[in-house]
Amino acid sequence: MDVREAVIKRRSIRKFELGREVSDADIATIVEAGRQAPSWKNDQPWRFVVVRDKDLLNRLGDCLPEVNWAHNTIRMASACLVLVGVPDEGAVHQDKPFWLVDCGIAGENMYLQATALGIATVWISMLDGPAVCALLDLPEAMECVGLFPLGYAPEGYEPSPRGRKEPSEVIWFERYGQPFLPQAG
Ligand SMILES: Cc1cc2nc3c(=O)[nH]c(=O)nc-3n(C[C@H](O)[C@H](O)[C@H](O)COP(=O)(O)O)c2cc1C
Numbered sequence: 001m002d003v004r005e006a007v008i009k010r011r012s013i014r015k016f017e018l019g020r021e022v023s024d025a026d027i028a029t030i031v032e033a034g035r036q037a038p039s040w041k042n043d044q045p046w047r048f049v050v051v052r053d054k055d056l057l058n059r060l061g062d063c064l065p066e067v068n069w070a071h072n073t074i075r076m077a078s079a080c081l082v083l084v085g086v087p088d089e090g091a092v093h094q095d096k097p098f099w100l101v102d103c104g105i106a107g108e109n110m111y112l113q114a115t116a117l118g119i120a121t122v123w124i125s126m127l128d129g130p131a132v133c134a135l136l137d138l139p140e141a142m143e144c145v146g147l148f149p150l151g152y153a154p155e156g157y158e159p160s161p162r163g164r165k166e167p168s169e170v171i172w173f174e175r176y177g178q179p180f181l182p183q184a185g
Contacts, residue, residue: 003112017155029117034110043099045085048081049138068124082148100145107123119152121148122148127147
């Protein structure tokens with residue numbers, strides 16, 4: 001699968017086939033995609049925690065509020081990747097937390113790599129971060145940036161249609177407000 005196909009195919013999947021396990025080799029490939037992400041001055045202000053234990057998965061699931069669309073997803077997962085940010089190892093420049101940007105890129109790399117392997121996931125950040133940190137014994141200076149439960153979408157599962165702002169709403173040419181009208185080919 002090339003990059004464009006992975007970008008178009010990638011969707012947030014919140015339901016997994018029960019009992020179908022994701023291999024350690026595939027998990028290692030997904031985490032490696034995160035580890036290879038670019039970062040401000042190559043800070044790499046991240047850690048990755050792989051969670052397999054069912055009891056721990058259930059307890060991670062308890063860290064999500066019921067209003068979270070992915071409330072039950074972690075309980076169905078074969079494993080969960082925890083993307084951890086280390087602000088002290090990263091940069092804040094002109095008030096912008098680039099350590100968080102760096103973690104975001106690592107997260108998207110993992111999303112795309114999972115897609116390319118046919119593995120379903122969803123990025124989850126609406127959660128009780130301190131509770132996740134406590135559960136995983138994370139050092140105090142670290143933050144939970146996101147959870148990525150891993151599994152396989154059930155047979156025939158179709159996520160809702162992809163909603164995106166129109167190109168004409170968000171893409172401009174030379175100056176803000178001037179439409180970008182690419183030539184075909
Ligand atoms: C930083 C971030 C945090 C997110 N947190 C959650 C979350 O807590 N729960 C959830 O169900 N989806 C979460 N998502 C997934 C988004 O809801 C999803 O990407 C968006 O609706 C677009 O759908 P798509 O990923 O299928 O294209 C998150 C995505 C990102 C990038």
